[in-house]
Amino acid sequence: MTNTLPLQGIRIINFGWVWAGPVVGQTLGFLGAEVLKIESRARIDMTRNLPPFAEGVPGPDRSLSNHACWAGNGSVMVDLKHAEGRELVMKLIAESDVVIENFGPGVMERLGFGYEALRAARPDIILFSMPAAGLYGPLDHVRTYGLSLTSLTGLDSLVGYEGGPPIPVENAYSDPFAGIFGGFAILAALHHRRSSGQGQHIDFSQQEAVMQMVGPAYMDYALNGRSGGPRGNRHPTGAAAPHGVFPCAGDDRWIAIAVGSDAEWAALAEAMGSPAWACEPALASVAGRVQAIDRIHAEIAAWTRGHDDRSLATRLQAAGVAATPVLAVADLLDDPHYRARGTFIEVRHPLGFDETLYGGYVKMSRTPAVVRPGPVMGQDNDRAFLDILKLPAEEYQRLKESQVIY
Amino acid sequence: MSSGTTTIRPAALAGLRVIDFGQGVSAPHCARLFADYGADVIKVEPPAGDAARASGPYPDDVPDRERSGLFFFHNTNKRGVTCNVEHPEGRRLFLELIGKADVLVENNLPARMRQWQLDYPTLAALNPRLVMISITPFGQTGPYSGWNGYDLNAYHLSGASARYCGRPREMPLEHGTFSADYFGSVTAAAWGLAAVFGRDAVGGGQQVDVSCAEAIAAAFVGGQNIGGLAQDGRSDSRTGVGMPLGAPATILPCKDGHVWMLALEPGQWKGLCKVMGDPEWARLDMFDDMYTRAQNADLIYELMRDWLMAHGKMEIMEMCQAAGCPVTAVFTVEEAARHPHLQARGHFVDIDHPALGRVRSLGAPFKLPASPGGPHSPAPLLGQHNQDIYGGLLGLPAAEITRLQALGAL
Numbered sequence A: 001m002t003n004t005l006p007l008q009g010i011r012i013i014n015f016g017w018v019w020a021g022p023v024v025g026q027t028l029g030f031l032g033a034e035v036l037k038i039e040s041r042a043r044i045d046m047t048r049n050l051p052p053f054a055e056g057v058p059g060p061d062r063s064l065s066n067h068a069c070w071a072g073n074g075s076v077m078v079d080l081k082h083a084e085g086r087e088l089v090m091k092l093i094a095e096s097d098v099v100i101e102n103f104g105p106g107v108m109e110r111l112g113f114g115y116e117a118l119r120a121a122r123p124d125i126i127l128f129s130m131p132a133a134g135l136y137g138p139l140d141h142v143r144t145y146g147l148s149l150t151s152l153t154g155l156d157s158l159v160g161y162e163g164g165p166p167i168p169v170e171n172a173y174s175d176p177f178a179g180i181f182g183g184f185a186i187l188a189a190l191h192h193r194r195s196s197g198q199g200q201h202i203d204f205s206q207q208e209a210v211m212q213m214v215g216p217a218y219m220d221y222a223l224n225g226r227s228g229g230p231r232g233n234r235h236p237t238g239a240a241a242p243h244g245v246f247p248c249a250g251d252d253r254w255i256a257i258a259v260g261s262d263a264e265w266a267a268l269a270e271a272m273g274s275p276a277w278a279c280e281p282a283l284a285s286v287a288g289r290v291q292a293i294d295r296i297h298a299e300i301a302a303w304t305r306g307h308d309d310r311s312l313a314t315r316l317q318a319a320g321v322a323a324t325p326v327l328a329v330a331d332l333l334d335d336p337h338y339r340a341r342g343t344f345i346e347v348r349h350p351l352g353f354d355e356t357l358y359g360g361y362v363k364m365s366r367t368p369a370v371v372r373p374g375p376v377m378g379q380d381n382d383r384a385f386l387d388i389l390k391l392p393a394e395e396y397q398r399l400k401e402s403q404v405i406y
Numbered sequence B: 001m002s003s004g005t006t007t008i009r010p011a012a013l014a015g016l017r018v019i020d021f022g023q024g025v026s027a028p029h030c031a032r033l034f035a036d037y038g039a040d041v042i043k044v045e046p047p048a049g050d051a052a053r054a055s056g057p058y059p060d061d062v063p064d065r066e067r068s069g070l071f072f073f074h075n076t077n078k079r080g081v082t083c084n085v086e087h088p089e090g091r092r093l094f095l096e097l098i099g100k101a102d103v104l105v106e107n108n109l110p111a112r113m114r115q116w117q118l119d120y121p122t123l124a125a126l127n128p129r130l131v132m133i134s135i136t137p138f139g140q141t142g143p144y145s146g147w148n149g150y151d152l153n154a155y156h157l158s159g160a161s162a163r164y165c166g167r168p169r170e171m172p173l174e175h176g177t178f179s180a181d182y183f184g185s186v187t188a189a190a191w192g193l194a195a196v197f198g199r200d201a202v203g204g205g206q207q208v209d210v211s212c213a214e215a216i217a218a219a220f221v222g223g224q225n226i227g228g229l230a231q232d233g234r235s236d237s238r239t240g241v242g243m244p245l246g247a248p249a250t251i252l253p254c255k256d257g258h259v260w261m262l263a264l265e266p267g268q269w270k271g272l273c274k275v276m277g278d279p280e281w282a283r284l285d286m287f288d289d290m291y292t293r294a295q296n297a298d299l300i301y302e303l304m305r306d307w308l309m310a311h312g313k314m315e316i317m318e319m320c321q322a323a324g325c326p327v328t329a330v331f332t333v334e335e336a337a338r339h340p341h342l343q344a345r346g347h348f349v350d351i352d353h354p355a356l357g358r359v360r361s362l363g364a365p366f367k368l369p370a371s372p373g374g375p376h377s378p379a380p381l382l383g384q385h386n387q388d389i390y391g392g393l394l395g396l397p398a399a400e401i402t403r404l405q406a407l408g409a410l
Helices: A020-030 A064-070 A083-094 A115-121 A146-152 A174-196 A206-224 A262-271 A286-291 A293-304 A309-318 A336-341 A381-388 A393-401 B026-036 B069-075 B088-099 B110-115 B120-126 B151-157 B160-164 B179-197 B212-232 B266-275 B290-295 B297-309 B313-322 B333-337 B340-344 B386-393 B398-407
Strands: A011-014 A034-039 A074-077 A098-101 A126-129 A200-203 A243-247 A254-258 A322-325 A344-348 A354-358 A362-364 B017-021 B040-045 B078-082 B103-106 B131-136 B206-211 B249-254 B257-262 B348-353 B357-362
Touching: A011 A020, A011 A083, A020 A034, A020 A064, A020 A098, A020 A174, A020 B179, A064 A354, A064 B212, A074 A381, A083 A115, A083 A381, A098 A174, A126 A174, A146 A174, A146 A206, A146 B257, A174 A200, A174 A206, A174 B179, A174 B212, A206 B069, A206 B179, A206 B333, A206 B340, A206 B357, A243 A293, A243 B151, A254 A293, A254 A309, A254 B151, A262 A309, A286 A293, A309 A322, A322 B151, A336 B212, A344 B212, A354 B212, A362 B179, A381 A393, B017 B026, B017 B088, B026 B040, B026 B069, B026 B078, B026 B103, B026 B131, B026 B179, B040 B088, B069 B357, B078 B386, B088 B120, B088 B386, B088 B398, B103 B179, B110 B131, B120 B131, B131 B179, B151 B160, B151 B179, B151 B212, B160 B212, B179 B206, B179 B212, B206 B212, B249 B297, B257 B297, B257 B313, B266 B313, B290 B297, B386 B398
Parallel strands: A011 A034, A011 A098, A034 A074, A098 A126, A126 A200, B017 B040, B017 B103, B040 B078, B103 B131, B131 B206
Antiparallel strands: A243 A254, A254 A322, A344 A354, A362 B206, B249 B257, B348 B357
């Protein structure tokens, strides 16, 4: 292990707001990049004021969800309404490798931060833009929320109970998905820059990124003209059975069981006590089980209903069957696996409270991620304006007093 | 083949060699992302082939291991070899490939890799600069690392389904695709490529241990739930509607399908009312703001029904968007695939495959103008590049390859 992280020396200016953009910065920040998120008291990001708050006290530096989602980003306060503020940020960009933004198309140009302007300040700059549907095309100005963006990909049409209507996913899976995916896009561009000396403007359409998730259903359309629909928890391509979520004893307790091979089916049948229905020769092959999936699922549900989810999962795992309890939020902190892996960590915030957020959720054998609390507004002002831009102290003071640095 | 680009520009990841020793979705998709942007990706399959070959969709549902759509989608731009790592000679060849690689991507259960003596310490001793990306449902360590598991298990272990999808008291739901595998794939691609990028800075390669369940539990579920759970014991659960705190904010039926109905901010609600022809009911005080509307959500959804059922989803989307309201149609897969927007962006590519014929596949997941990417070559047939790789890259004479083949090592 070393103290050096893989992206040490890479500096990023992050205009990202709400969730997806900050997660791009977080991903690269966890990996060692210096990420300076640009924000301002003149227009505080709404997620900074989302409850619950540390110790129950409201305030833009106390939102627990904001801290978890933004950790890894730094914070530099500049009011972009001021020409001087925009000049300061442009000077920071000249000293940086990457700029991240998740506004709609055209907003960066209006702020004076279009790609050509950035290139004038820093010829090999990498600008990463992640609008909902990309930088151009008939839907380039489509308005969506993170949780509805997926409706433009076909993904939402696949979510729901077998044969029923689409059921909404109640939060924006695409935000962290596209945010982390964006980290890969930027690294690809950094790799290119290292060999060519060239920067570029990455057009990262969140719609197209999420369409990767629709790949299997899309291929059924490409090959057979079929459009798919909700299938509950059944195998997405119908290649395995049983494959579902079954009720257990207690309130809202469930177990997920997936049988991927004939050997696993034999093990499951034996664990169920080899009931006559499960021993039918027709069910010994995957084709037979897929054919009889409704009946198999009903029988399994009748069997699981009386069992405790965790002890049943443990028992089935001992027999080699892929079974896991379906965890609720309340189970996450005490789950022995997540505890052992340090998935969630408690950190001391500079404002004096302890908060729990997620740690380095990927385990790097040589360079484990170091995760600090969510950024305090303006925590990196000195770093940006004194260390990087080397502003004279009185100039720095003047800019703060005139609320340019604000 | 048309990739939408006419000039040859250098690929972003040119010069990297990646061994894909994965099956199914997560690792093959991660390796394909490297292949999309120009890495030389060699897919190493067991003699029976990647398990995805045994899955549809197949044309006309006729099973054929060379015509699996699932396999095709995740393995374009790769060369493919067969290798039986359970045979000593096969394992030796695998190690020779590892010696020439920058990256190994794999998604075998940890016990299996140890049993094959292909665990990270063994491989690192051979190639200290290797970045080994391991993507599994539960990860390399921890009490569940020895468990058997698939995408379904990982997703439901993350808290995502019980928290965010399904009706209360009914079965929690995944997305209807391999959501955990894809989340694990992009996570592994980002963290793995960082490990490659920083190899010189940090003094060598390393193992990148990705648990699909953990990545989702942290970055999706954890972000907005873990702080409140730890501090206040707060633990919310799925409601079956899109956004219980505001309204309208859910998926609703219309004349020809469904729309994602969202009108929260005052301007959005005003826009929606205008589009609906300013109905009298919408002027009631109790519909003034998104919170009071949420308290009366069922009533609103009922009152909107007639109007919704009289209009098509694309029409509703167009009218609402024009009125500043972020309503979208719930596209079917076909509607997404045929949408003029994605066509105009050149998101689809035609690729000729020896067994499937011409396939229109999804293009690059993001656009790198200076170093374009995306699929351009078909997924390999089983063992298609054995001569090419074992002969060309490892320098084995043809007779030796034939001998190894006969031994069952390939």
